[in-house]
Amino acid sequence: MRLLAPFKPSLASPLTLAWLAAVWIGVLGNWPLWQRMIALPELDNARGHVFVLVFIGIVIALQGALLSLLAWRRLIKPVLVLMLIATAALAHFIGSYGTVIDPTMVVNIVQTDVREARDLLSLRLALSLLLIALPPIVWLWRRPLADAPFGRRLGFNLLGFLGGILLMVALGLSCFADLAATMRNYKSLRYMISPVNAFYSLGAVAARAGAQPKGPPEVIGADARLAPRPAGAKPPLLLLVVGETARAANFSLDGYERPTNAELAKLPVLSFKNVTSCGTSTAASLPCMFSPLGREQYGEQKKPQQNLLDVLQRAGLAVLWLDNQSGCKGVCERVPNSMTTQLPAGAKPLPAGLCDGEECLDEALLHGLDERLAALDPARTTQGVVLVLHQMGSHGPAYYKRSPAARKPFQPECTSNALQQCPREQVVNAYDNTIAYTDHVLAGAVRWLQGQQQRFDASLFYVSDHGESLGENNLYLHGVPYAFAPREQTHVPLILWMSEGAAAGDVVGKGPQAQCMAQRLDQPYSHDHLFHTVLGMAGVQTSVYRPAMDMIAPCRAR
Incomplete structure (x- = not known):
């Protein structure tokens, strides 16, 4: 028993x-x-x-x-x-x-x-x-x-x-x-x-x-002001597009064998081919790239500082951060900011299929830009405007969600978020579709800027926050510590377009300044240059501006 x-x-x-x-x-x-x-x-x-x-x-x-x-x-x-x-x-x-x-x-x-x-x-x-x-x-x-x-x-x-x-x-x-x-x-x-x-x-x-000490962040650029404009010159309009998880290795503008930049290739854009990121994740790169400290010093700061957007706003420019991601990681806290789903007054509803209730495709960033521009402070708008568009871009692992069905030139693509279960060529197809869609969005942004040239000297500055691994050395996604991160996660695309006025009388792709810049496309640059280059493009004078870190300064002087 x-x-x-x-x-x-x-x-x-x-x-x-x-x-x-x-x-x-x-x-x-x-x-x-x-x-x-x-x-x-x-x-x-x-x-x-x-x-x-x-x-x-x-x-x-x-x-x-x-x-x-x-x-x-x-x-x-x-x-x-x-x-x-x-x-x-x-x-x-x-x-x-x-x-x-x-x-x-x-x-x-x-x-x-x-x-x-x-x-x-x-x-x-x-x-x-x-x-x-x-x-x-x-x-x-x-x-x-x-x-x-x-x-x-x-x-x-x-x-x-x-x-x-x-x-x-x-x-x-x-x-x-x-x-x-x-x-x-x-x-x-x-x-x-x-x-x-x-x-x-x-x-x-x-x-x-x-x-970290409590209290407000340390003020930088307290002396920021706008440089005097020549008579008849228009105020600047800079569209600063922050890409997400885009690696330069898959941009045909940078030598990739697939036509992932078919639309931008038809426009007079400059693509800088040797640019490194500040980190290997959005949380690390985004605050760092808007800081004047640079990658080496950013991680050692004892007290939080203000950033590029604060300086631009202090100089008198109208600043707006428009987000199609999970937030600005504190960068946009002190400037006007909005999500793509928060439409301004007078804007038409987002087109069907652009949003699924949880997230939007990146074309939503371009929807209602005229109304967003009109809603900014008129006194500041007359001085100049900086619009920051934060993309969803190529955020993984569900790459297939980042491009619409009508814009998937590379097939078959991986339709799973378990990337290791898909053949690698399908993972690459899905990722390349996101790059091709970013190409379409950036080309649409340029077209919108071209329509603003009667009022503004318009420019587009695009750079990704970090890259991505697509199975090289059995690594996927990103976030490897920077000290031993593969180049796929730190080598990022940077694309520049400027209207005739913004290029100081020189249409990009035709005149002396364009020729000067074209000779510098292979120079080593990094996120450290973003702060100073944007200040130069926006015409902001301040003691924290370093001309040696302004990518355009040597050619602008000519």
Whole structure:
């Protein structure tokens, strides 16, 4: 009869559960890390395989040591559930897209809106949660826990922590040469140790935010003013288009073999071919590219500063930020701003098919621009206007959503947000369709500017915030830490168009200034030049303007 009695699991120690979870997380939950390490050429030998096994032990020891501190009867189960779910989700994203979880990526995650997050959901994510998180969660939740006096439990937990640390040190010393060389040559591996990577990065972001002084941002360009215009000259109208996830490698204007820029190729535009981004994500690049500090200094600033838009507005120009993305990351907080779905008075409704209720195609940015221009402060408009259009662009992984059905010249395209499940050529087709659609939108922007030339000296300045990986080296999307990011994620397109008046009497593509600029298309530029080039194009004089960083200044002087 005892054989028929219901099974009653024995009481388990919280510390035992902590170490069992550490083994599960270390071995199974970190499979993308082990896959990446085994693929390294330096480790493709017997000694390398032994090192990988030792490193697995180091990761288990680290996880076990940290979980030992949390091995309390009422705490351990909720903690382990959180850890297992986080590990399973991270395993999916790291394994599927080759991304790493550093502080910058955590900022991206925090700032992701609902529609962006929805694009990242997939059956593979559900499968990862089902296989990695669900079995141990069900097992441990049904496991009764043994109780112990506080002092005794504290002693056991400290022994578990110290034991884990000693084991980690011993294993590290046993293969120190291989460990040091691997961590030095492949620094991204440290951000693949899940879920420690995510919690460490989250803590780093919180600490950085807490360390910043409170209060308004530091004023820059307090002396900003507009340079006197010659008699009869028109005020400037600059359309500054911030691209999203567009990499220069797929622009035919920059040498790509496919005709992704068929419309712009018919216009007198200048395409700068050697431009690097300030970061590899929108959260990093967008504030940086509008700052006068440049990439090297931006991450070291002690106090938040105002940005380019503040200086333009202070000089007396009318400024408007129009967004078709998830926001301006704080750049447009102090200037007029709007979403594409927020139409001005008098504007016609958005055409059918341009928006689906959750997001709009980028042509929505051009809809109602006349009414938006008319709604700006008239006193400022007479001095000049800067309109910033923030695209949805080529935002992944659902590239197929970023271009309308009538503008998909490259077929067949990947229609899944699980890019690794599509043949690579279909992923590239879907991405190239987004570039071809951006080409169409930019050509439409130029046509709109041409219609404004009776009132303004019009210009278009387009640059993407960062690039994208499309499967090279098994990497997808973007966000790799800048120090070891591939060129596909940092090499971005930059396109310039100027009307006759804006080019100071020289039609771009025909006169001396155009010839001067054409000779500089292969020069190395970066997002660091944006701040000063836009100030020069808008005719703003200020002490923070550096002519040496103005891309057009050498040719404007001629």
